[in-house]
Amino acid sequence: MDNIFRFADELGPAKIIHIYEREADLKAIVVVDNIDCGPAIGGVRMATDVTTEEVFRLARAMTLKNAAADLPHGGGKSAILADPKQPLADKERLVRTFARAIRDVTEYIPGPDMGTDEQCMAWIKEEIGRAVGLPKAIGGIPLDEIGATGFGLSICAEIASKFCHLNLEGARIVIQGFGSVGKNAARFLTAKGALLIGAADSQGTLFNPLGIDVKQLIKLKNSGKSVISYPQGDKLDRDAVIDIECDIWIPAARPDIIHADNVDRLKTQLVISGANIPFTEAAERICHERNIIVVPDFIANAGGVICAAVEYDGGNQTTAFETIAKKIRYNTTLVLEQVAKTGKLPRQAAVELAQRRICLARQDI
Numbered sequence: 508m509d510n511i512f513r514f515a516d517e518l519g520p521a522k523i524i525h526i527y528e529r530e531a532d533l534k535a536i537v538v539v540d541n542i543d544c545g546p547a548i549g550g551v552r553m554a555t556d557v558t559t560e561e562v563f564r565l566a567r568a569m570t571l572k573n574a575a576a577d578l579p580h581g582g583g584k585s586a587i588l589a590d591p592k593q594p595l596a597d598k599e600r601l602v603r604t605f606a607r608a609i610r611d612v613t614e615y616i617p618g619p620d621m622g623t624d625e626q627c628m629a630w631i632k633e634e635i636g637r638a639v640g641l642p643k644a645i646g647g648i649p650l651d652e653i654g655a656t657g658f659g660l661s662i663c664a665e666i667a668s669k670f671c672h673l674n675l676e677g678a679r680i681v682i683q684g685f686g687s688v689g690k691n692a693a694r695f696l697t698a699k700g701a702l703l704i705g706a707a708d709s710q711g712t713l714f715n716p717l718g719i720d721v722k723q724l725i726k727l728k729n730s731g732k733s734v735i736s737y738p739q740g741d742k743l744d745r746d747a748v749i750d751i752e753c754d755i756w757i758p759a760a761r762p763d764i765i766h767a768d769n770v771d772r773l774k775t776q777l778v779i780s781g782a783n784i785p786f787t788e789a790a791e792r793i794c795h796e797r798n799i800i801v802v803p804d805f806i807a808n809a810g811g812v813i814c815a816a817v818e819y820d821g822g823n824q825t826t827a828f829e830t831i832a833k834k835i836r837y838n839t840t841l842v843l844e845q846v847a848k849t850g851k852l853p854r855q856a857a858v859e860l861a862q863r864r865i866c867l868a869r870q871d872i
């Protein structure tokens with residue numbers, strides 16, 4: 508038989524639950540990884556092909572992200588094994604059945620993730636009284652609409668740029684992935700004086716060394732078009748975004764985009780990780796050796812979950828922005844100071860920061 512305790516280590520996971528509800532044909536996995544800092548917050552993913560191992564890895568990432576952000580929350584994640592594009596009435600039935608099935612797992616607070624949205628969270632909240640990432644009408648802070656994660660990335664870039672003697676005013680930025688995270692990172696960074704010179708989506712790359720009008724590009728994207736429909740500038744293929752020389756490169760698309768075989772193509776001083784695990788371990792190490800600072804995902808992109816935690820605590824949008832700025836400013840400084848002092852990899856310094864906070868929380872129990 509499979510070793511069901513194969514993931515167990517000093518942090519968790521506290522619980523792995525497999526749910527099968529025959530009548531609704533619900534198949535789901537819940538991993539509550541660590542609750543030393545408080546009840547676990549983590550998204551509900553809906554996809555047909557998620558494995559227990561993947562849910563565990565995502566839950567562990569939330570443990571580190573929430574602890575690093577010093578939130579009163581542990582890490583968890585869940586998955587409903589189903590097609591997220593099924594008819595809405597069927598999706599609602601499934602999500603509500605899932606909610607009722609986790610009613611007593613009170614140490615897990617569900618949030619939105621790939622394949623679920625604020626409407627799904629509203630159904631869960633109605634069933635069991637707990638969920639984050641809710642619609643505005645029922646007290647939620649619309650984190651994608653306000654650009655919570657992109658805002659956090661801009662704060663992170665502001666601090667990190669000082670560690671590579673870069674002036675954000677006039678800094679050339681390139682963004683891979685122009686969705687919710689990428690668009691808002693561009694919006695907040697250009698408001699601080701940076702110049703967007705490259706942006707890519709799944710259709711291709713737009714390059715304009717003179718600068719791209721971010722408002723116009725966002726309007727174009729929101730109307731359903733690709734970045735390559737922007738009138739001025741060169742239109743290149745999708746992965747050409749990796750080759751554009753710039754000061755700050757922001758991955759905001761998918762995991763494992765930069766690896767040992769393509770990392771040498773990057774010509775930048777600073778990487779602010781918007782996507783989750785956009786660089787492989789080897790690529791992060793190579794960047795470190797080449798003096799390119801790569802700020803780890805769970806430090807840079809914590810804006811969304813910080814916003815969710817503020818919402819859970821009854822706060823509003825203003826409090827969310829203030830809290831994101833304060834926490835990301837503080838953590839980016841702590842991590843990069845450690846790197847400068849010890850020569851450690853930024854990810855190692857960030858993991859140690861998260862682990863220290865979990866240890867402290869344990870002592871308080």
Ligand SMILES: NC(=O)c1ccc[n+]([C@@H]2O[C@H](COP(=O)([O-])OP(=O)(O)OC[C@H]3O[C@@H](n4cnc5c(N)ncnc54)[C@H](O)[C@@H]3O)[C@@H](O)[C@H]2O)c1
Pocket residue numbers: 650651656683684685686687688689707708709710745759760761762781782783808809811
């Ligand atoms: N939304 C959040 O608040 C949040 C928080 C933390 C982490 N993340 C992570 O950030 C990433 C982006 O999230 P999002 O919410 O912006 O998603 P999104 O779906 O809104 O946008 C993704 C964008 O990436 C583009 N893309 C996909 N594959 C690409 C490729 N190979 N090359 C270039 N562009 C590509 C898509 O065309 C799209 O423009 C994901 O990895 C997500 O897990 C999101």
